[in-house]
Amino acid sequence: AQSVSQHNHHVILSEAASLELGCNYSYGGTVNLFWYVQYPGQHLQLLLKYFSGDPLVKGIKGFEAEFIKSKFSFNLRKPSVQWSDTAEYFCAVIGNQAGTALIFGKGTTLSVSS
């Protein structure tokens, strides 16, 4: 069965620090990859997605992610975080031969102190 692992449960950073959140998935076929963010009290919003093409994907609010097929990874990065980035971040995958529902990781809570 497909699964998604997010390595960090809770990350605490100071403003202007760099961010990298790890995400690995287990599925051998073609995948669509997503990062969603949930700000406190709000619903999930899409940060960025990868379907095909350039493995370095740029999303909203200065976030980017790199798809490394050989490592089954899709890590999220931001060079300089802001207090407003405090939120929960979810990595998700759709295995294209295994249905169309999103398979989510357990999420990473990011706390940014000003």
Add this chain to the structure above:
Amino acid sequence: NAGVMQNPRHLVRRRGQEARLRCSPMKGHSHVYWYRQLPEEGLKFMVYLQKENIIDESGMPKERFSAEFPKEGPSILRIQQVVRGDSAAYFCASSPIPGGEQFFGPGTRLTVL
């Protein structure tokens, strides 16, 4: 273009009662997905529906849970005879195509007393 709408936002039920959760997809979206989020867990897929059809219900418990997406009106997730373990946040998402980007609603937080 209004986003995905869910109601109610909060629902309190006593054990044994029924819970009905509603989801109105974005305009033009005919694919609806329901997910459940338990404390300290990520979102888990429950069921995928297109208009009038259940396409994939592999994540939905076989008993007490049912879902529909009628030709007219919202999609409904129904939980009969609720138990405390059903307490969770239930999210609905819609998509214009299967396998594409899914747009999420604000969720319904169900509390079973």
